Amino acid sequence: MADDTHRKDQKLHNSRTELHNSRTELHNSRTELHNSVGEGSGEEQQHAEETSYSHSKEGKPQAVVELENEAKRLADLPIDYKALFWDYVEESEARRARMAPQAGEELPPDLVSDYHLAIADHLQEITKKAINRETIALTPQPITIIPAPTRSSTQTQRGKLAVYGDEGKKLLNVPEVRFQLSELDQYVAYRSEGLAKKSLDWINRATEALWSSTQGQISAESMTVLRGFVLDKYASVDSHRKVLGFAVAFLKFLAKARFDPKIQSFEVYLELPKAIRVRKAVSARIVTREDIAAVLQRVGACTQADTIDPVKTRNYRAFVLLAAYTGLRPSTIQRLTVRQVRAAVSREKPVLHVLGEQQKNRVEHYVPLHPAVVAATSEVLNYDFGENDGNKPLFMFNSFEKWLERQRIPLSHMSDPTKAHMWLSDFRKFAEQFGDVIGWDSTNRKYVLAHGMTGVDWGHYKHPLPEDVYNIYMQRWQDVELTAGGTPLAKGPK
Numbered sequence: 001m002a003d004d005t006h007r008k009d010q011k012l013h014n015s016r017t018e019l020h021n022s023r024t025e026l027h028n029s030r031t032e033l034h035n036s037v038g039e040g041s042g043e044e045q046q047h048a049e050e051t052s053y054s055h056s057k058e059g060k061p062q063a064v065v066e067l068e069n070e071a072k073r074l075a076d077l078p079i080d081y082k083a084l085f086w087d088y089v090e091e092s093e094a095r096r097a098r099m100a101p102q103a104g105e106e107l108p109p110d111l112v113s114d115y116h117l118a119i120a121d122h123l124q125e126i127t128k129k130a131i132n133r134e135t136i137a138l139t140p141q142p143i144t145i146i147p148a149p150t151r152s153s154t155q156t157q158r159g160k161l162a163v164y165g166d167e168g169k170k171l172l173n174v175p176e177v178r179f180q181l182s183e184l185d186q187y188v189a190y191r192s193e194g195l196a197k198k199s200l201d202w203i204n205r206a207t208e209a210l211w212s213s214t215q216g217q218i219s220a221e222s223m224t225v226l227r228g229f230v231l232d233k234y235a236s237v238d239s240h241r242k243v244l245g246f247a248v249a250f251l252k253f254l255a256k257a258r259f260d261p262k263i264q265s266f267e268v269y270l271e272l273p274k275a276i277r278v279r280k281a282v283s284a285r286i287v288t289r290e291d292i293a294a295v296l297q298r299v300g301a302c303t304q305a306d307t308i309d310p311v312k313t314r315n316y317r318a319f320v321l322l323a324a325y326t327g328l329r330p331s332t333i334q335r336l337t338v339r340q341v342r343a344a345v346s347r348e349k350p351v352l353h354v355l356g357e358q359q360k361n362r363v364e365h366y367v368p369l370h371p372a373v374v375a376a377t378s379e380v381l382n383y384d385f386g387e388n389d390g391n392k393p394l395f396m397f398n399s400f401e402k403w404l405e406r407q408r409i410p411l412s413h414m415s416d417p418t419k420a421h422m423w424l425s426d427f428r429k430f431a432e433q434f435g436d437v438i439g440w441d442s443t444n445r446k447y448v449l450a451h452g453m454t455g456v457d458w459g460h461y462k463h464p465l466p467e468d469v470y471n472i473y474m475q476r477w478q479d480v481e482l483t484a485g486g487t488p489l490a491k492g493p494k
Contacts, residue, residue, distance in 0.1 A: 177218040177263055179254060184211060187253050191246075196331045196360075206246035209233075218251070223269035231273065244270045286413040287422075287430040292324045292482050294409055295422060308403070311384055315396045316403065318376040320427065324482055325370040327431025327449045330424040332358050334397040339390035342381055345374050351466040354450070363450045366466045368473040372483055438480065444472040 188207050192200055213226035230243045248267050255263040296317060303313045323333060335358040344352040349368075356364040369377075380394065401424055414420035428449070435445050446452050447464060 177254070177260075177266075179216050179218065181211065181216065183254070183257075184250065187250055190253075191249075202242045203246065206243040209243055210247050210250065218254075218263065218266055220266070220269055223247075223266050227270055237272075240272055244272060284414075284416075285426070285429060286411070287426045287433060288412060289430075289434065289480075289482060291409075291411050291422065291426070292320065292430055294412075295320050295404075296483060298407055298409055302403075302407075312396060312399065312403075314376070314380050314383060316400050318373070318380045319395050319397075319400050321370070321373045321376045321482065323424075323427030324430050325373050325477065325480075326352075326367050327428045327435075328354070328367060329360055329428060329450075330397070330401075331360055332450075333395055334393065336394050337390065338381065338385050338392050338394050341377050341394050342390070344369055345378050345381070347466075349467050349470040350374050351470050353466075359450055361450060361453070363453055365447055365450050365453075366464075366469050367448055368470040368477075370474075370477055370480070372481070434480075435476075438476045440476045441472055444469065448473060 184207060188203060192203055195203065209229060210226060213229055214222040226247060227244065230240055234240060234243070248270050251264055251266055251270075255261050299308070299313060299316050299320070302308045303310070308316070319333065322328065323330070332354060336352075336354075340352060340354075344350050352367040352369055354365055354367055356362045359365075377394070385392065385394075404422060404424065408421040411420050411422060411426070432445070432449065432451075443462075444464075447462075447469060
């Protein structure tokens with residue numbers, strides 16, 4: 001490790017030494033040119049110019065030719081451009097203050113590769129001044145890589161700009177890329193396979209934002225517009241990650257599909273701003289036992305008002321009780337089959353065997369069923385399904401989801417009116433939060449909820465038996481009654 005560091009330092013030292021020697025030669029060439037232009041009478045100067053043009057086949061003064069050759073040679077030097085650039089910036093505090101990237105930040109890859117071009121352009125500018133007989137400074141001039149951009153107050157608060165100014169864009173010289181809406185649709189179809197409805201919503205939002213901001217044109221300007229739109233529209237950092245992450249993934253998809261890795265260079269304009277994340281001590285969304293009872297009461301009220309039939313009443317109640325008592329994810333409950341639940345309720349100690357492909361995190365586990373859940377699901381099985389319906393889904397998931405959205409059942413401990421009604425995910429929150437109230441064993445809770453099951457212990461050591469999972473669960477949940485104040489189980493034929 002020490003040898004590698006020493007070699008890197010030696011390489012940088014050699015590069016700086018070679019650059020210093022080149023600057024010295026350049027200084028001597030300038031001085032010679034300055035003396036040849038500034039000395040003598042007008043006739044002598046004219047004679048010197050006439051004779052100097054004979055020294056070059058291109059018809060240029062010999063000093064100018066030497067300067068141009070020096071510029072080309074300097075451009076080809078194997079220099080650690082990034083380290084040299086920051087070293088050069090640190091030599092001038094005033095210049096550094098006007099640079100877009102501050103010292104210590106990442107230098108864009110394209111800027112690193114084009115640093116030597118800036119040196120060559122600067123030296124060529126000196127030759128033009130020499131020909132025009134302008135005064136040449138005998139000290140090296142600072143090389144302007146990027147001009148200072150105009151920062152808005154919003155951009156300043158959010159961190160480093162992704163825009164480097166018009167001159168910076170010209171220096172980076174990355175060509176624009178066009179894509180068709182059909183290519184974006186193809187990628188969306190690929191990304192949407194097997195995703196839940198909630199995830200599809202964010203895919204659609206990100207797709208709309210990407211197309212409306214770019215109109216099929218990938219450039220520094222369009223990527224910056226997209227980034228600014230996302231940062232202004234969404235306040236959540238998670239939302240920023242979802243939308244900008246989708247755009248970055250699409251650039252990677254295009255780069256691979258077209259065999260053009262340069263497309264991924266536009267990712268630099270989609271970087272998330274560096275911000276200090278504030279972690280809340282508690283969740284702002286609190287779900288209590290009274291909220292679950294309110295849902296069951298609403299189901300009963302709708303049954304009495306004949307707005308839902310007995311089949312839906314039984315199915316909705318069973319869904320609410322299973323989700324609240326077990327904390328299963330809505331997407332998992334949606335995939336449960338009649339055969340699975342029938343096998344679970346027939347056990348002496350009813351435990352539901354959830355398959356890995358039915359879980360979001362692909363974890364296979366056992367879920368104990370409370371007596372109230374066994375009673376509710378048995379009603380559904382006995383009245384609404386036959387012996388040959390084993391592969392059918394047990395719950396009317398889409399119907400219940402739409403019904404719950406229409407009811408807008410209020411949460412008793414929510415102050416924000418825009419979020420103060422029950423969602424499907426609130427049943428899982430209740431199981432987690434109420435587990436703290438009743439002292440539910442943390443290991444058993446993680447296992448039943450299939451949440452946070454990571455690490456060596458879960459991967460190689462922990463493997464609880466179904467009956468043990470049930471016994472530990474019932475120690476805390478046995479006396480918990482969620483149907484109090486609700487309606488009796490809706491009985492009757494299909």
